[in-house]
Amino acid sequence: MRTHAVAMHMSDGLVNGTTSLLFGAVALIALAIAVTRARADLDDRTAPMAGLVTAFVFAVQMINFPILPGASGHLLGGALVAILVGPWVGMICIAIVLVVQCLLFADGGLTALGMNITNMAVIGVFTGFLVALALRRLAVRSRGGLIVTAFVAAFLNTVVASLGFVLEYAIGGAGGASLGTVLVLMVGLHALIGIGEGVITAATVGAVAAIRPDLVYLLRGAPGSALARRSGVEAGGGVA
Template sequence: MHVPDGFINAPVSAVTGVAAAGAVAVSLRGARRELDERTAPLAGLVAAFIFAVQMLNFPVAAGTSGHLLGGALAAILVGPFTGVLCVSVVLLMQGILFADGGLTALGVNITDMAIVTTVVAYAVFRGLVKVLPRTRRSVTVASFVAALLSVPAAAVAFTLIYAVGGTTDIALPKVATAMVGVHVLIGIGEAVITALTVGAVIAVRPDLVYGARGLQQRLKLRVNGELVDTPTAAPAPAPVAARSSHRTVWITGLVTSLVLAGFVSFYASASPDGLEKVAKDKGIDAKARAHASDDSPLAGYGVKDISDARLSGGLAGVIGVGVTVAAGSGVFWAVRRRRPADTSPVSVPEGV
């Protein structure tokens, strides 16, 4: 759903740019409360994983494909404020290095793909975990539903932005119907990827999943007819063991991202994604402009002057993962270091 230059006029692009900058500033402040010794290292990895999986377009209908947006996944794993920053880092790297998503449309893309998806997904997720049983499976189910709804929400947001600042005169009801219809299908893919990823992490290290904090309940014993809390069942993991486990999760996630971007991406669907297909069918792309980074050595997710498509795409994917994890980790560690000394980590209310 990367919006290129020329779809949205300059005034609306500028307004969304200001709005996106404001939201990122708020997210930087909010992320200080979310990031701790567990989530700070994970956040950069989440950004890199989203970059890698976004390279894996999957078919959703005849001649149309979709890819992960990532807002739901990031919000549930590392928190909503940090999630906005994760997706924003990905979009910035894609726009500058890979000519994916217009530079003048960066505000539109951050608003649509980072802010809307994260806010909608996390609101739905929080609402569901408050009413579902306090189990790991409930977190996975809530992740699925939240991700599913976040994608058509982003499609609606784009349609509204286009209604105000679109550069072509197109019947908006037809655009809305086409955008929401195809992105409901893409949302199913988003939901599957999000649920599988959250489920995999929560099965190994539930303490690393922001949305699962406070999940465990203390056992109760009946004493003289009354239920009382049992003593802590087991001591907390030793610091060395915890660090080792955390390192294992991080390395596994990084290797997975590199394999997906460097190898599996070659087999991704070559069909246009949902926005590209709707834009072509409805004439939205009539005034699309060439990307300012079209001459980038990595434009189009390939390395310039390397003729072998498999090698070119794979190398570009590996470079993208490396740059994204480095940029993301740098941002999140800097935010973490600025956290006030008297601020304790954010905790999830008892409803989780």
């Protein structure tokens, strides 16, 4: 079985209609707030980066990596977008990816779209951002500290996002499996997926920071940051 088909990209019929409508409303409210708050974060650096990040997450999510025999995973992208463009813009980026995947590629059910957005674009992005924010003092010291921060944030955002599905299944599960089985399966598999998520996120964030640290949202305005000082010197260098 493919992990994303069973887990994070939820299909139709795993929960009842009432639960689907409930989390559809949660997703709509969260996105409305994100659109309002994202305006303050969008500037001449964030806007182009948001487009690039959205395209990158979309492309990488189409590639699965094996985690166990018969099980595979892919990037969720919550911590990645939160670190690079912030939580509000990042939420919109992931939501766009999920909508396109659902409508054009049937990746995730239409009735489950609200739950998928809630899990990956809301819970995933904000978990990644809050973890990265908690580790910001480490991240601003050096590129190595930023890479460690990105890995930890990505790992935890993957596991916590999987708990969103467990909550939704607990409220209105219609898949026939027991809640205990779903909990163990989701957390266990996504702990493994989180390792791959962490590696991809750390490598991507590290690559951006090596060239243009001023484009990394998490580093902006960080006092005493070696990377922030470097970004001030190199900001005029342009982006290849």
